[in-house]
Amino acid sequence: MRARTTVVIATRDRAAELARTLAQLSTLEPRPPVVVLDNASGDDTADVAARYPGVRVIRLPQNLGAAARTLGVLVAETPYVAFSDDDSWWAPGALTEAERIFDEHPRTGLLAARTLVGPEARDDPVTPELARSPLGRPDGAPGPLVLGFLACSAIVRRTAYLQVGGFSPLLHFGAEEQLLAYDLAARGWEVCYVGRLRAHHHPSRSRPPSSWRRRAELRNRLLIAVLRRPPRVCRREVARTLVTAPGAVLGAVARLPRALGSRRVLPEHVENQARTLERTAEWRASRS
DSSP states (O other): OOOOEEEEEEESSOHHHHHHHHHHHTTSSSOOOEEEEEESOSSSHHHHHHTSTTEEEEEESSOOGGGHHHHHHHHOOSSEEEEEOTTEEEOTTHHHHHHHHHHHOTTEEEEEEEEEETTTTEEOTHHHHHHTOTTOOOTTOSSOBOSOOOGGGEEEEHHHHHHTTSSOTTTOSSSHHHHHHHHHHHTTOEEEEEEEEEEEEOOOSOOOOHHHHHHHHHHHHHHHHHHHSOHHHHHHHHHHHHHHOHHHHHHHHTTHHHHHHTOOOOOHHHHHHHHHHHHHHHHHHHHO
8 A cells, every 4th residue: 555645844953853753654554755844954954864765855945944844745746745843753544544534525624633742642732622622523524623733743635735825934933833724714625633643742852942932923823813814803912912922023023014915814704713712712711
């Protein structure tokens, strides 16, 4: 049986972690082709990746962030593409099961898998949020609808991903999954959580400080509002971010002209879904 899913990995300066991930992926049956996008690493990341059979390495002259994954999708020769990070990999059987689901559900554009963290395989905190999505499960869908996911545990239909342009280069890294989910839903593609699909994530110790990651996410959520949400949501996000993280607002300012130039408000039904998710999150937070 031949793999019909390519694994795409964007990485930077994590040669040791990448080697572990590629070793894990090489044990899958059938073995998937892998494309590694080296985001201008200063170490031997590209050389390490090139040692593994079935791995194509693309060295980038600059760090493109999450958007580097789109180059991997473009060169993939399979109908489906799974994303891994350099510190994550897919469980045995997950990719072949995803292929079956895509085959049976032609309107499904993205499958969000269950993410198991560390050697103890505990659920990532995002996983239960996806599993209990208030958007429900339409007739014929493979799982509940979601408007977010973890990139390290997502599988896409290649044509759907390329139709919406993939991950935005404007955001670089941080909450980039939300914008892609919005754009897929806006084009009529289902974005579904399917818990029987599993990916393992062993977070690297070589990571930016949590404060940096939080600021990047807040900056990008503000930019996503500008890109896709109504004016009142934009005003709300600016006010909220000014209170919680004024540095994130400053970080968004330089990107605002490009965001405004790419503004495309969500269709009403997708905007209603986004509001439902926000109201649910606020209600759950008030109960905790």
